[in-house]
Amino acid sequence: MFLSLRAEVEDALEEALSTLGFPTDDLGLEEPPDDVDSVLASSVAFRLADEAGAAPPQVAGQIAAEIDDEQLMYVSDVETQGPYLNFLPSDGYLAATLDEATDDSYGTLPDREESVVVEHTSANPTGPVHVGRARNPIIGDAIANVLGFAGYDVDRHYYVNDAGRQMAVFTWAYETFDEEDVEEAPERDRIEYDLVRYYRKGNAFLENAAEADVEAAEAEIESIMRGLEMGDNEAYERVSEVVDQVLGGMTECLARLPVEFDEFVKETRFMRNGAAEALVDRLQDLDEAVYEEDAWQLELADHGIDKNLVFLRSDGTSLYVTRDLAHHEWKFDEYDRAVTVLGEDHKLQARQLRTTLELLGNDTDQLQQVLYSYVNLPEGKMSTRRGTGVDLDDLLDEAIERARGEVEDRMDDRIRDDNLDEADIERIAHQVGIGAVRYDIVSKQPTKAITFEWDRALDFEAQSAPYVQYVHARCCGILEEAGIDPETGMDDVETAVDADLLETPEERDLLETIARFPAVVDEAADDLEPHQVATYTREFADRFNAFYRECPVLADDVDPAVREARLALVAASKHTVANALAILGVAAPRSM
Structure with missing residues (x-):
């Protein structure tokens, strides 16, 4: 009913302002203070005072006098209080509200016939979900919920990073080390807690092992990454064995919140279907494209971004951002709008992404990025890489x-x-x-x-x-x-x-x-x-x-x-x- 009342007030204000010869572009509608017996107020008289050549309270009085409240269904009276116009609810408004709100669907808005994909969480599948990142699924899920209530057709996506170096390291470590090589079994009996021990062992090995051993390990890790880039099924299946298990455990954790997803979109999809490769060709054709420091980059300084965006290594392998650009263009094709929930440490990448999508000819009005700060416990900030954080x-x-x-x-x-x-x-x-x-x-x-x-x-x-x-x-x-x-x-x-x-x-x-x-x-x-x-x-x-x-x-x-x-x-x-x-x-x- 409030939406109907607001629409009624907007129409009445626009008609009164038009009759008085005032512009109607800004009606100044706002919620009144708690001690005012009205459901909606307008401060439009402030804006019009100079044009009217009168004090705001006088202008408010002129506007109120022009509104015929007897023609209004949901407003019983229009009163002025200094420069403010206050709109009082009618008995019919309250009765209609009571009738509507006794339905259990109350608050849901009509279908807008507009599709929205909300991408959130998307934490790398390297281990248990960490407290510091918990804000992403909670905010993302609530955004999806409120959009659904507001009449949008909403899909919830988790973008799975299954092609980066972290996953290649994880895969190599999982295949290389045995149970006796890693720390003792975790107290929590769920797969991601078990497998993260291998990831930690792999990182420790790469930091501390002899140079020759590290070189051999790096060669195998590079082989996995190149296999993914080339669309090699064996490399994909090797990585997927780790990713799918860890992701399964992570989603069990998220289900406790509860947070669920309609689709898990893997990064490798855009490598395997050729979208990332085709996008590289388009990026190289841009005026901003340069080859510097053994990599293809976009110079974005003319667009207000000091740091270049690297999109292709000298060995011909793409980067996360390359696949994510292809991912976003896919979302633009599939949905009317795309909402992405990101941590504050991704602010620069978010600007680079949006600017690059514009350079590629996309309508970035479709894209909305929600940035959030992290969650801390009173003890301070937390980290998961070495298992020292709070899950x-x-x-x-x-x-x-x-x-x-x-x-x-x-x-x-x-x-x-x-x-x-x-x-x-x-x-x-x-x-x-x-x-x-x-x-x-x-x-x-x-x-x-x-x-x-x-x-x-x-x-x-x-x-x-x-x-x-x-x-x-x-x-x-x-x-x-x-x-x-x-x-x-x-x-x-x-x-x-x-x-x-x-x-x-x-x-x-x-x-x-x-x-x-x-x-x-x-x-x-x-x-x-x-x-x-x-x-x-x-x-x-x-x-x-x-x-x-x-x-x-x-x-x-x-x-x-x-x-x-x-x-x-x-x-x-x-x-x-x-x-x-x-x-x-x-x-x-x-x-x-």
């Missing part, structure tokens, strides 16, 4: 264990005996613990560095995942006590609901907040900023808790008609918070 599995294990402790501490014996058994406690611990990790990470702007802190992430009273999840559980509890299935909401209730009975400030504030949810989805999708949804959930939780404190739903002295209206509001709240959490990838527990 994502370890973080998730600890999150579940800490959440279990929080849940048990909050349970009294009566609740344990009457409602929650050990299986329930385990389920809630997983939902709250992993939800705390995801929420804490996705709720921050991507460009801001994060230091993950347990006390904040698992605080049931602060604005964290448990704080929001508890609202959903509370909604379910109220509905169940009223004999309503939380999954179907008010679908099974035959009594007509009168939204006009929701008269208290707390009821109206909650309903107006619910009405804004589709607009939050719309804006978060446009900006590729799922943290906007997290910010909304905190505000929503505050509004619901104020309603819960001040407006009893099932008390004996509540009028039956008011009771039904408040139950509908609870059902609408349940669907809203469940879908907002779904966008963030956070579970919505039925009980806590």
Whole structure:
């Protein structure tokens, strides 16, 4: 309903401004402060003051007088407050919101008939997923989720680096060393933890072995890389044996978040199908192409980039960026838009990639790159190359264990005996613990560095995942006590609901907040900023808790008609918070 109201306000403002002879290119629409009783405001009078030759409050008054609010369906009145125009919601707006939000699909927008591929995570398959990189799958998955809610046809891709030197080293080490040559077996029984020992052994050997032994190893590693470049099936199968096993384990870890993918696109695809080779020919034809320092490069200084982009070695082998350029052109052919989530250390490469794609004649308006800073623990930054870092599995294990402790501490014996058994406690611990990790990470702007802190992430009273999840559980509890299935909401209730009975400030504030949810989805999708949804959930939780404190739903002295209206509001709240959490990838527990 908020989207409909905003469209109505835009039309009314444009008509009023046009009638007054003012330009209509910027309407100055914004969210009003909490202490203002309106759902939308406009600061357009500031912009027009000089042109009108009058003070902003006078201009606002002229515009308000020109708007015929009797012709508006969702706006009851247009008031001025100094230079601002405030648009107050009508009863019909609130009633329509309540009706829409009692549907479990609330917040999903109409089909835009536009396809988007979201590439994220894409960590090299060299070992377990590391905490520092956990922000990529969490942000990437949330971006894909919010785009899906916003009506886009979304595919989620993991771009697999199976052609670089790291994978050649891994393959050589896997084939060269035996179990007795590597460190002792890991505690966690999953394939990537087992195989990463060979990768570490290979790197240690190349750093410390005798020169002749290193030369022989390097020759074999070079042979693997050249075999991949030449499309040799044997080389591809050798590398794939390692890559597929490690990637399988990594995806098991990511599934715990949960994060899943529609397709794993291998880098070698663009070597084997000739796309990378054909792209090299086009790059060499560019005016920016030079052969320097035994390599083909693009000089990009005239495009604001000081560092050259190397795309072909002197021995005729391509580089990661060469294949990635072919990869992106493939995405442009297959999808209307391409979104890539990248770590901050890829900022230069991202600029080089975009500029080169433009030089090759591509429309880079199709490409959106989301850069993020890394996640640290309070102890400091972490590294995986030598196995000295913190793995994502370890973080998730600890999150579940800490959440279990929080849940048990909050349970009294009566609740344990009457409602929650050990299986329930385990389920809630997983939902709250992993939800705390995801929420804490996705709720921050991507460009801001994060230091993950347990006390904040698992605080049931602060604005964290448990704080929001508890609202959903509370909604379910109220509905169940009223004999309503939380999954179907008010679908099974035959009594007509009168939204006009929701008269208290707390009821109206909650309903107006619910009405804004589709607009939050719309804006978060446009900006590729799922943290906007997290910010909304905190505000929503505050509004619901104020309603819960001040407006009893099932008390004996509540009028039956008011009771039904408040139950509908609870059902609408349940669907809203469940879908907002779904966008963030956070579970919505039925009980806590």
